[in-house]
Amino acid sequence: MSVTSPTRPAPAGLFTSGDPVRSWTVSTAKPIRYQVDFTPGVLSPDNPALATAGTPPGPATSRRLVVVESRVNELYGARIRAYAEANRLDVTVHVLPAHERLKTMESVFGVARAMDRFGIDRRREPVIAVGGGVLLDVVGLACSLYRRSTPYVRVPTTLIGLVDAGVGAKTGVNFGPHKNRLGTYHPAEATLLDPAFLATLDRRHVANGMAEILKIGLVKDRRLFDLLDRHGERLLAERFAGSGPGEEVLARAVHGMLQELQPNLWEHRLERVVDYGHSFSPTLEMRALPELLHGEAVALDMALTTVVAWRRGLVDASRRDQVLDLMTRLGLPVWHPLCEPGVLAEALADTVRHRDGRQRLPLPVGIGGAVFVDDLTQREIDRAARLLGAHQRRLAAARGARHA
Ligand SMILES: NC(=O)c1ccc[n+]([C@@H]2O[C@H](COP(=O)([O-])OP(=O)(O)OC[C@H]3O[C@@H](n4cnc5c(N)ncnc54)[C@H](O)[C@@H]3O)[C@@H](O)[C@H]2O)c1
Structure with missing residues (x-):
């Protein structure tokens, strides 16, 4: 710890002679270990x-x-x-x-x-x-x-x-x-x-947690994504019981999360890959309460930004479809009626306020990488939401045809 004054180098003898010090800078560091x-x-x-x-x-x-x-x-x-x-x-x-x-x-x-x-x-x-x-x-x-x-x-x-x-x-x-x-x-x-x-835990709440694991896979850990792609539905059904891929999925998810959090625990740096899926979702989640769970809102956000990334050439069409298909297989939504221009614009404006005036929006690059952008337009958001709405309708029609 140090206490300094612009006029005096050290705190000793503050009032012993001459003018009292009237300006101090207190600086200290609190070590954190958990x-x-x-x-x-x-x-x-x-x-x-x-x-x-x-x-x-x-x-x-x-x-x-x-x-x-x-x-x-x-x-x-x-x-x-x-x-x-x-x-x-x-x-x-x-x-x-x-x-x-x-x-x-x-x-x-x-x-x-x-x-x-x-x-x-x-x-x-x-x-x-x-x-x-x-x-x-x-x-x-x-x-x-x-x-x-x-x-x-x-x-x-x-x-x-x-x-x-x-x-x-x-x-x-x-x-x-x-x-x-x-x-x-x-x-x-x-x-x-x-x-x-x-x-x-009921299935829906397990799926809800899968969204946060998928987030780490999408922007940070390709192997984690592949594990979810291959074993996700079984892990969901079996509630991660037993050893095998479940253990590795959980360990990689926690490790990836902590790797990102530790160097930036107080979030002084506002470009955070763990914010992926958390740009539009806070507003969607609160607007939809109690309908959408946290991870479901995160999934909507990830679906939207995956489509934006595809349109920008950051993710190819087959990867885009793989991501949306995995979300659906994990029981996560890819679209919701609240994904409309007004709500999405409001959600992004709130996030920009939170990120000190810039979008700092993480977008996926392929699978396992990310980039931050500041130039997302309302047009891009609306177009992505419309495409997902159409995708959702196709899924619903296919489901209807299977059950007919
Ligand atoms: N602090 C952080 O860094 C951080 C990170 C991610 C999410 N969150 C917060 O976490 C919250 C979501 O957490 P959640 O998904 O755990 O929801 P939750 O805490 O609401 O729990 C979901 C439900 O599961 C039930 N439940 C809990 N454990 C159970 C068990 N073992 N078996 C059966 N039922 C059980 C509870 O009764 C509850 O109704 C959000 O508010 C989100 O903001 C915080």
Whole structure:
């Protein structure tokens, strides 16, 4: 850390002689270090990982506030309590219903009240968050605000949680009509990834997470795309059970995500390939609530920008069709009635504001590469949306003919 003044080199003796210093520059750096680990069997009583996660060195502490999403509590609450008992943890469980429309400051205040009631010792007792992306974002924000920073541990239970919401630094809630408008950067001390939670997740929510995996494949990892292309439908049906391609897909998705996030954790650089699929989707998702899930809105955005990239010669027609076909096979939408000029223009304008006045729009280059552009026109967007609308109608007609 340093404190400097333009007129005096050092802070010593500020008021001892002459004129007092009246201008200071305070500069410091906060090192960030957090752990993300695949931890199969995270709720097995003989696995100590969760009991010790996020605790400081020194004598072990046994009190924990565990915030669990309500459906997850129905499914896994008994196992969480049995785990605590086996590991001599004195847990208080706070059950929190969480879905996109409950991603609000009210939910954050609910967690803060639970922390107050619990009387948390914020230096020794990390909060444990168990749930999907919404719960992780809500608990993360509550922990970030509570006494200006309380450590927490994430146990994601959805696919989006495993590959995206559970591994980065961001917390947030929706505000007004805007997605994640209030939030902070406050990574968990530790994230424990156990894909076994996916066994109980419904198919649509698994597909929803596939969209974020596909994103990494499309702009960063050709092999990941190929794995999804070959095994995606089976992984979806089997909920990533067992070893084999599922393990590799999850590991590559998390690795790709962290490779992009780590050098730019505070997002000072606004050209981010992980923003692929997130230029139009925040507005589409919020406008369509509760109809579209997060990953579904991301898929619409990726379909649109794939077609734009094709028209610009960045992706050839066979790759374009391969991408759209894979999205459809994974149960993801490629078009929605909200993909119309007014909404798309508004969505892009909001994103430009967010990206400091420029589009900085990631477009795919072939499969596995990306480029940032600033010159996307409304005409290009409208034409891509119209082509996708026609594509959707053809798909629906073909489906109708098969069922006739
Ligand atoms: N912070 C980040 O960096 C980041 C990154 C990506 C996404 N997100 C956020 O994540 C959210 C989406 O997360 P999500 O898709 O996990 O949705 P979600 O948290 O709403 O969970 C979806 C549903 O799954 C149920 N559920 C959770 N785990 C289950 C399980 N194991 N078995 C059965 N049901 C289960 C829940 O009851 C919930 O209704 C969005 O709000 C998005 O903004 C955040």
